Amino acid sequence: MAASNRSCLQYLFHLAHDNLEFRLPVTLFSHIQMSSPFWCLEGLSVEDVCSVMDRSVCAKSAFELWGHGQSHSELRTSLLSYPQEKMSPYMQKGSSYKINVYTFNKTLLFEERIKKIDAMDYLPFQGTVNLKNPQFTFCLLEDYGTDPNNIPELPNYVYFGRLIADGQRELIRSYSVKNRHFIGNTSMDAGLSFIMANHAMVKENDLVFDPFVGTGSLLVSCSHFGAYVCGTDIDYNTIHGKGRSSRKNQKWRGPDENIRANLRQYGTESMYVDVMVSDASKPVWRNAALFDAIITDPPYGIRESTRRTGSHKDTIKSPDESHVPVSQAYHLSDIFTDLLNFSAHHLVLGGRLVYWLPVYRPEYCEEMVPLHPCLRLISNCEQMLSSHTSRRLITMEKIKEPEELDSLAHLSDPHFSGYQKHNAFREKYFSGLNKRSGKDDTKADVSGK
Amino acid sequence: MKLLTHNMLTSHVKGVTKGYPLLIKATEVKVNEVEFNPKFVCRMIPKLEWSALVQAADQLGHRDDLPRELVPDFEKNEDFLKKVHRVLLEVEVIEGCLKCPESGREFPISRGIPNMLLNEDEA
Numbered sequence: 115m116a117a118s119n120r121s122c123l124q125y126l127f128h129l130a131h132d133n134l135e136f137r138l139p140v141t142l143f144s145h146i147q148m149s150s151p152f153w154c155l156e157g158l159s160v161e162d163v164c165s166v167m168d169r170s171v172c173a174k175s176a177f178e179l180w181g182h183g184q185s186h187s188e189l190r191t192s193l194l195s196y197p198q199e200k201m202s203p204y205m206q207k208g209s210s211y212k213i214n215v216y217t218f219n220k221t222l223l224f225e226e227r228i229k230k231i232d233a234m235d236y237l238p239f240q241g242t243v244n245l246k247n248p249q250f251t252f253c254l255l256e257d258y259g260t261d262p263n264n265i266p267e268l269p270n271y272v273y274f275g276r277l278i279a280d281g282q283r284e285l286i287r288s289y290s291v292k293n294r295h296f297i298g299n300t301s302m303d304a305g306l307s308f309i310m311a312n313h314a315m316v317k318e319n320d321l322v323f324d325p326f327v328g329t330g331s332l333l334v335s336c337s338h339f340g341a342y343v344c345g346t347d348i349d350y351n352t353i354h355g356k357g358r359s360s361r362k363n364q365k366w367r368g369p370d371e372n373i374r375a376n377l378r379q380y381g382t383e384s385m386y387v388d389v390m391v392s393d394a395s396k397p398v399w400r401n402a403a404l405f406d407a408i409i410t411d412p413p414y415g416i417r418e419s420t421r422r423t424g425s426h427k428d429t430i431k432s433p434d435e436s437h438v439p440v441s442q443a444y445h446l447s448d449i450f451t452d453l454l455n456f457s458a459h460h461l462v463l464g465g466r467l468v469y470w471l472p473v474y475r476p477e478y479c480e481e482m483v484p485l486h487p488c489l490r491l492i493s494n495c496e497q498m499l500s501s502h503t504s505r506r507l508i509t510m511e512k513i514k515e516p517e518e519l520d521s522l523a524h525l526s527d528p529h530f531s532g533y534q535k536h537n538a539f540r541e542k543y544f545s546g547l548n549k550r551s552g553k554d555d556t557k558a559d560v561s562g563k
Numbered sequence: 564m565k566l567l568t569h570n571m572l573t574s575h576v577k578g579v580t581k582g583y584p585l586l587i588k589a590t591e592v593k594v595n596e597v598e599f600n601p602k603f604v605c606r607m608i609p610k611l612e613w614s615a616l617v618q619a620a621d622q623l624g625h626r627d628d629l630p631r632e633l634v635p636d637f638e639k640n641e642d643f644l645k646k647v648h649r650v651l652l653e654v655e656v657i658e659g660c661l662k663c664p665e666s667g668r669e670f671p672i673s674r675g676i677p678n679m680l681l682n683e684d685e686a
Contacts, residue, residue, distance in 0.1 A: 319603040342603060344568060346679075353676055384598040387652075388568040392679040400573040424681055425621050530667055 126179040126275050127153040128216070128255060129172055130283060137464035151218055152257055152273065154179060160278065167279035169339065171286055171308040172432070177253060177275030189272045191235060201238070209538045212251055220257040220265050231255060236273070251277040282308070289334065295375045298329040298352060299360050302411055306497075307335035310409050313509045314468040314492065321387070321405035325394040325456065328352055330373030332409045337382035341406070346392035348422065353391050388521060395422040395452050403462045403515075412449050414472040414505075450484045454510070458488035461512040466492070470505045483508060488516050564661075564677050566619050567651040570611050571675075574663035576685050581665045584615035587622045588669075589659035594625070596651045604644045607651065608637060615649065625654045 129151045163176050167537050180201070181193035182545025204211070213234070222230075234254065241249075256269035283438040289304035300338070302310070310332060316322055318340030324332050329352060336343050347353050355372030377383045392398055393428040394412075451473065457467040467489065473496075482495055497505045574582025613633045620626040629650055634643050660669040661677055668685065671678050 175685075270640055317605055319600065319609070348680070350678065350680075354674060384600075388676075390564075390677045390679055392677075393681070396575055396681065398572050398575050398679045400571055400612075402571070402610065404571050423683065 126177040126182075126255070126273055127155065127173050128175045129153060130174050130179070130281075149260060150257070152255065155180070162443055164279050167281050168306075170281045171283055171305055171312075173281035174283060175253070176278045177255075177273070178278055179273060179275045181275075182271065182273045184271055185231075186233065186272060186297060187267065189274060190325060193234075193237065193274060198238075204250045205237075205239050205241060206336050207240040208481075209241035209250065211239060211241050211249045211546075212243055212248040214246050214253045215256070216253055217258060217269070218257045220256070220269075253277060273406060285335075285338070289338070289380065291331065294331075294334075294356055295379050295501050296329050296372055297331075297360050300411070300413075301329045301360075302331040304331075304335070307331050308338075310507065311335045311339055311341075313507065314407040314409050314466040316407050316409070321404065322407045322409060323405045323460075324410045325408070325453070326410045326412045327389055328411070330376050330389070332411065333373065334376050334380060334382070336407070336409065338376055338380065338387035340385070342385050342387050343377075344389065345388040345391045346398075348391070348393050350391050353389050368460065393423045394456075395448070397456055397460075399460055401459060403465075404460050405466050406462055408453075408457050408467045409469070410453070411470045412453065416455065436439065436482075436508055447484075454484055454486040454489060456512070458486050458512060458516045463515070463561070465512050467508075467510045467512075469508055471508050472505045473503065475502050475504055478504075486510075488512055488514050564656045564672050564675060565652055566616060566623075566654055567607060567611075568677075569661070570621050572650075572661070572679075574664050574665065574668065576666045576668050576681065579663060579665045580585070582663055584612065584618065584624070584664070585661040586664055587619055587656060587659065587678075588662060589623055589672075590649045591654045591656070591658035592623050592625065592648075593657050593675075594653050595655060597648070599645060599648050600613050601641060601644045601648075604648050604651065608647065617679050620650045620654070623654060623656065625650065632653075 137138075153170075160178075167173060167176050173407045181189050183189040183192050215222065215230050231254070234289045242319045253273075253275060255273040257271040257273075258265050258269050260268045280509055286305045289307070291301050291303055294301070314322075314336075316336045320336075320341040322333070322336045322343050324330070324343070324345040327333065327347045328349075330343075330345060333343035333345055334527075350356075355375070372391050374383065374386050377386045390398070441482045450469075453469060454467070457465075461467065471483065475498075480494070483491065483506070485491065492509040492511050493507070494509075495507045496504050497507065569587065570584065572583075572585055574581065574585055616630075617626065617629055617631055620629055627646065627649075629646050630643075634640060637643050637647075654659075655675055656672050657675045658673060660671045662669050
């Protein structure tokens with residue numbers, strides 16, 4: 115962040131009340147209440163604020179904070195002590211403005227909103243009100259707490275600020291998988307795809323790789339941020355866009371359903387590099403730091419089977435499949451060991467790995483998160499899937515180049531092998547749901563729910 | 564398959580030590596128009612094995628006047644960057660195969676997508 119541009123202004127971020135765990139980890143600001151939709155931050159420049167709002171799908175709006183307090187009279191005192199010279203550029207005669215009222219956890223009638231705006235007539239606005247196309251937008255924000263069953267008469271806290279920028283929540287709608295050409299059973303929803311791209315700090319002209327690419331949902335959001343994308347998957351049909359459709363009314367996939375077509379749909383086909391049929395446990399890349407980011411959602415063995423090539427009994431049968439070798443079980447813990455090792459070798463220094471780690475909640479402890487000597491753990495955010503299962507979005511950053519012995523670290527140091535228990539993840543997942551006993555997770559043919 | 568990808572691929576057949584670069588045998592090649600982005604090309608050039616790129620472009624008959632040696636100070640040389648852009652991102656192998664230079668094992672490319680899966684006995 116540019117220190118020379120830092121102001122002593124405070125900025126108010128108004129956050130959407132979903133995916134609470136995934137808001138960009140802002141480690142500088144530890145006094146924030148995680149579940150609150152209002153975050154007051156200092157020490158930022160307006161450029162910082164704009165660059166965050168330019169890509170955040172968690173933030174609704176960002177404001178230059180002019181005043182705040184626990185009541186309207188406190189707000190008034192606060193506003194009247196805000197420096198006049200900071201207000202006046204936005205209140206000039208001849209300018210236009212409007213004031214919005216936003217209430218969190220309460221619905222107000224139209225008249226009540228108007229009353230609140232009128233009550234702020236102590237502010238020296240000299241411009242004219244323009245509701246359709248104002249030059250400057252202001253907002254009175256009221257926080258009525260987080261309990262929908264216990265809404266107070268008066269707000270717990272109120273803020274007033276000038277709108278700087280809105281966030282990118284619209285992307286969640288415009289990139290919705292509902293309207294996407296090519297989807298699968300486990301396509302990542304748009305909001306989470308963008309969150310993952312943000313955790314990986316994907317930017318223009320990056321080269322991004324997804325080793326379990328499936329239908330390419332993660333590549334779609336990365337391409338939106340200007341990154342060039344490539345991916346691999348062991349499933350021939352998914353990569354070629356063939357086989358059974360995941361849509362309710364459709365039996366087979368149409369000719370325009372593949373990853374490239376998805377990028378074309380959003381106008382980012384020029385960011386498409388390649389996809390390949392490949393086994394992630396047997397990487398095909400030469401030994402060099404190639405990728406700026408690796409973003410992926412590995413199979414959990416629940417809705418898509420985990421598998422790799424090698425000698426084993428079971429065979430997967432699907433139409434039109436050519437030259438797909440026999441598969442064997444790919445133990446979950448090996449997936450992550452391989453993924454971290456792969457990332458250590460093929461990420462650029464400073465590049466990030468972002469992936470989902472499935473977790474059996476009753477037994478979870480932080481030590482289970484896989485580690486690697488060349489990667490630094492940045493964040494670990496939980497999304498609950500059911501009462502006893504969740505998945506964690508893990509973000510890691512490459513901090514040094516690997517040496518000979520680093521890839522074997524997990525064998526000697528117990529700290530690196532905490533995920534061994536995860537081989538039984540599928541077993542535990544099913545035992546909770548339908549009391550089946552000990553489903554053997556070495557079977558390669560589970561494609562059920 | 565684009566030549567940017569090909570430049571980063573190597574043969575992973577068991578026991579092979581000289582699996583790079585893979586030889587390309589193409590039966591169908593397409594040249595698409597892709598938006599020229601000099602910044603991306605500049606970022607990729609340092610990651611490339613230049614001679615492998617030239618060799619691959621040669622094998623496809625699309626080398627044109629791509630120089631055998633990397634041009635110094637390429638960042639400012641738009642002419643050169645455009646040639647690299649074309650070879651990296653616009654030339655695509657639609658049908659054909661990649662061949663391991665040591666074992667001779669062939670990996671098919673169909674509909675522009677390479678299939679790098681090995682059989683049980685090769686893994």
